[in-house]
Amino acid sequence: MSINGSRILVAARILTMDPACPIATAVGVNREGRIAAVGDLISCQKQLPDAEVIDLGSDVLLPGFVESHSHPVLSGVATQPPAYWIAPYVGYPTWQSVTDLFEKLQAEAPAGQALLFNGFDKLLHGAPPPTREVLDRYFPDREALVVDNSGHGAYFNSAVIERMGWTKAPPPDPVGGSFGRNPDGTSNGQAFEAPPLMLLMEALMPDLVPHPLASAAQWYALMAGNGITTASEMTYNSTQKQSFETLAQLPHCPLRISLYHVSTAADCAGPWESDVAPEMLCKQGIKLWADGSPWVGNIALTFPYLDTPAVRAAGIQPGVPQEMNYSREQLDQILDQLAGDRLQFDFQGQSTICTQNWQMAIHVNGDAALDVVLDAFEAALQRHNLLGTDHRWRLEHLGAARPDQLRRAAGLGVYASMGPFQFQYWGDLLDGEMFEPEQGSQWCRVKDATEAGLRPSYHNDGSVSPPSPLGNLKTVVTRTTQSGALHGPEQRVSLDQALRAQTIDAAFILGREHDIGSIEVGKLADFVQLDVDPHDVEPMHLEDGITVQATWLGGERLDIAAFERAAGVSDPEPHRHLATAVVRRCC
Structure with missing residues (x-):
């Protein structure tokens, strides 16, 4: 040097x-x-x-890939060792492959060791959610907890029921959640939605994941190993602050993080203060959820789920779902509270005006939900004199969005973070099994969004899918699913458009294009080093025909193993609460 x-x-x-x-x-x-x-x-x-x-x-250099919508800390806690990640696309494509793992661990794991599994998917695994009876066959004498890939359910055996004190019956159903029950009222080993899941997590997770920060660091490393140098946290709350700060200050930390505060937190509109350099960690916006998950059926659509074996097996009711998390009036109220100027108090108790306009980011999958969101966005932008300004309000996922909606969003100055993973892993089911081809083949309209001027970025929404920018490139350029099947070829984009979506356009939606996303004088020296130029690879091999050789942050080649070691020897005590926070609404 x-x-x-x-x-x-x-x-x-x-x-x-x-x-x-x-x-x-x-x-x-x-x-x-x-x-x-x-x-x-x-x-x-x-x-x-x-x-x-x-x-x-x-080798070839590109700007470091940018993941515009992710959950790096909670994804690590939920999926990395000592947890077992059993999602269909990480090596467990069938329920049989999952139960083979169950049998192996029951035979080999130390007696009495509790086991945590994350990533069960009833659509892709082709099996109904497991019950107490099913799990007892594999784990008769140890606690076993299986978390649904959607984040909406958890399944457990008799040993867990005994630990929780639910041998006679689970507690009464809380508001916003429910327990599965046998005809005699006893627990059937199932729980749904956040309130009951939190009871399980608070009791079990400290034993299941004794060092959450080390688990989080493993997910950071996984992202960096796939060429990602900047990411977001889309379900941030203040209890996570110390953990993000600790990770950011460890040697060779591989990720710059932009935080989006959940709108349900009382302090979500508050200022961001930290001793960590803003280039490494900053607060960018506020996150809301308009509807839920297409794999669970709790979204708002204008078209129906089909009456097919796949839909029935997933427990989804055929027909047109209209499930919104907010009414239009509630959305208006929330946006009015969070948009524009806000009253705050300084240390002397004097009132001051905060002029920080946080970026609004709203999860929305269904097209009916998107109609409501766009109406609410337009009205709020008008009320707060933000129309025509560089507000960069965001839409997340947009699985079922229509072309007219994409054009309308662009006209409002709204931008999109889209999830090609939805099409990549579920596309064969979306097209003809879950929905009519007219809708299912067009799921995740990246070409329409690009042409509308939405400047879409791409994400993997960890841990809903693995962090794979190269996989995203292959999916949107070829419009093929993981099986190799072609659906909706008219939604294909060029490789150059896809590369922009994973670099400079993703930096733009995070409000960080002045620092990252391209290799220009004055910007941070964040790079991904590949063994081959993506332009020289057959499109069908953009994922498996390219190797990430290294990632560079601030001009330094990262030693990711050193970062993981530093996290592993850090004090786990300040971060143990992370283990109870892995249940979140599906993003």
Whole structure:
């Protein structure tokens, strides 16, 4: 390394995402970790004559991938060891493969060790939610808890029922949740929605996940290993602050994080104060949920679920669902409370006006729900004089959105974070099994959103699906599902459009395009190093034909293993509460 700490990276090709200089072969990084020059080696050395030159050989550099909608801490707690991730797309495609794991662990795990599983999916696993009776066959003498991939259900055996003191009957159903019961009133080993799930988590999770911060660090590492250098947390609340700050300050922390505070928290509109550099950790907006999950059936649509074996097996009622989390009046009230100027108090008790306009981000899957959201957005933007300003309010997922809605959203200055994973993993069921092809084949209309001017970014919504920007590229460019089947080819986008959605457009929706998302002078030197240019790979092999060689943050090649080690030896006590927070509404 040079005396002043500057360096020049030389690669076979650098895809900058900067229209003014789209391709380069060298990038210079100053001692502050920002880009000082872009071009070839000679031009970079003119700017940084004493810089160390690092030759990456035949590898290719891109801006670090950006995950615009994620849950990195809670995903780690829910899925990483000591938990077992049993989602269909991480090695357990059938219920038989899941029960094979059950049998293996029952035989090999230490006697009495409780076991946590996350990722059961009744649609993709092709099985009904397990009951106490089913789980007792595999775990007759140890506690076993299985969490639904949707986050809406949990399933457990007799040992858990005994631990909870529910041998005669579970508690009365709380508001907003329910317990499964046998005809005689005893527990059948099932619980649904957050209130009853929280009872289970508070009792069991401290034993099941003794070091939540170490588990969270494993998810950070997984994201970084897939080339992601910036992510968001879309269900932030203040109890998580210390954990995010601790992770951000560990050596080789691989992720910059933008926080979106849940609207249900009393302090969601409050200011953000932290000793952590804002480049590593900042609060960006507020998160709301308009409806729920298409895999559970609690969304608001204008068209019906079909009456098919797949829909029936998933416990979804055929017909047109109209399930909203808010009425239009409630949405208006919430947006009025959170948008625009707000009254606050300083340390002397004097009232002051806060001019921070937090970015609103709202989860919405169903097209009927989106009609309500767009009406509420338009009215609130007008009331608060935000129409025509750079407010960047957000829509999340948009699985069933119609072209007219996408155009309307763009006209309001609203942008979209879309989830190609919904199509990638469930597309074969969406098209003809769950919905008529007219709707199912068009699920996740990325081409329509791009042409409407929504400037969509892509996300994987961990832990609903694994963090895989390259998988997203393959899905939207080929419009094929994990099985290789083609659905809705008219929604395909070009590779260049897809790359922008995973870099500079994702940075834009996070309000961070001035710092990240492209390789330009003055921006942070965050890169993903690939073994091949995506343009040189057959589209069907964009996921399996490219290897992430390294990730770079602030011009430093990350030692992800060192980061995980540092998290593993950190004090677990301040973070134990994270283990009880893994239940959230499906995002």
